[in-house]
Amino acid sequence: MTDRPLRRQPLYSQIKQQLLRRIGDGEWQENDALPSEWDLADELGASQGTVRKALSELVADGLLYRAQGRGTFVAPAPSEWGEGLLLTPGLFNEQPDDLAREFLGISRGNASDDMAAALQLRRAAPLLRVRQLWRWHGIPVAVDEAFLPADEFEGLDARWLRGSSGVYQALQQRFGIRLKVLCEQFRALMLPREESALLGVTGMVAEAPALSLIRVSGSMEGVPLEWRQRYCLTHNWAYTARRA
Template identity: 70%
Template structure:
C-alpha cells in the first residue's frame, strides 16, 4: 500500500493497520497485553477514541481479545484445522481428540488454474506457492493438505520456516504479518487420486472407500482471499467433527 493510499484511510484504519503489522512482526506474542489505550494514543499521536475503535475492530476480527478490567491481549494464532474442527471416533461427540502431528512435505511453484484464480481473485495462470503437508495420528497418516498461496504476496517464503513450524498459519503471521481467517469450506466424498492415496498409505480394501475432501478459502483480516486449500481426510474410522459453541 502506498503512502498516499494510507493517508486517504481514516485515522482509526491507519492505527488498526499499524497495530496489525506490529503484532504480525512479533512485537507482542500470543496472550501478551498491549499497552493501554491511553499509552497507545500518546505513542501514535491519536485520540483515545481512535485507538479504541481500531482495537475494537481487531477484537472483532479475532486478532485480539479483551479481559474486563484488565486490558487487551493478543489472541492465539488459529491452527491449520481451525479452532473447532477435529477428528474423533464416530458418534463420540465428547471424545478428546488426539493431537495430530504435522509433517511438511514440500514447497513448490505452479500457475493458477481458472477456478483457483477466480477464488483468489487473481489473473489466470498467476504464480502460486504450493505447500503440501501430511497429518498423522499415532504415527499413521490421516489427512493430506495442498495449500495454494499467491506467490507475489508471500515472496521469499522459505521451506525451512515451514519445516520448523507448528503450522502454516503461524508461519504466515510470524514471517509476513498476515493473520488468516477461514471464509468458507466445502465438503464432499471423493475417491483419492493415485498420488494422494500413496502419500496417505491407502491400499487394499480401504482404497475403494471414498475420502472426505475439504476445500477451504481463507482471507486476511481485510477480507482479501489469500489461501486455497484442499484437504483429504481418511474417515473410514474417524469422523471430521466441528464443535459449535
C-alpha cells in the same frame, strides 16, 4: 510484516501497521497482552484516542481481543481444521486428540481454472502451494495442499511456515490477515499416488476411497484468499463437524 507505504495514511492507520509489524516480528505472541493504551500512546507519540482507534480496528479484524478489566491481547490464529474433528465412528461425545502438523514444503505454480474462479484471479495466476501432513499419535491421517495468491503473499517462505502452527497462523502473524472458512465441499475419492504414499496407504485400504475436502477461505471481509484440498483417511476415523 510487508512494507506498505504509510504516507498520506491517517495516524491511526500508521499505528495499526506498526503494531501489526511488531506482532509479525514476534514482539508479542498469541495471547500476550499488549501495553496499555496510555503506554502505547506515550511510546508512539500519539493521543490515547488515536491508539484506541487503531486497536479497535485490529479487534474488529479478529487479530486482537479485549478482556474486560485486563487489557488487549493477541488473538490466536483459527484452527486449520475449522469446525472439523476426527473421531471414532459412532462416538459423538469423544474428546478429540490434537493432531500433529508436519510442514512438507512450499513451491510455486499456476492456478487451475477452478482455483482461479474460486479465488477471483486471472487464468493461470501465480500461486503458492503449501503442503502439510497431519498425524494422530504418529499415524498419518490427512494431507493438505493449500494454494495462495502469490502476489498477495509475497515473502511467505518455508522459514515462516516451519516456525508457525500452520498456514493460518503464518498469514496472521506475517501479513495481519485472519482467514475464515467461506465454503466447503466433500467427496469420496480415490487417493492420488503421491498422497497415498504420504499417508502410508497399502493393501485393502489402498482400494478404499478417502474423504476429499475442498475449502475456500478468505479474509474477515469475505475476500477469497486460500483454496485448499485435504484428503482424510476415514477407515478408522469419522470426519465430524463441531457444533456450538
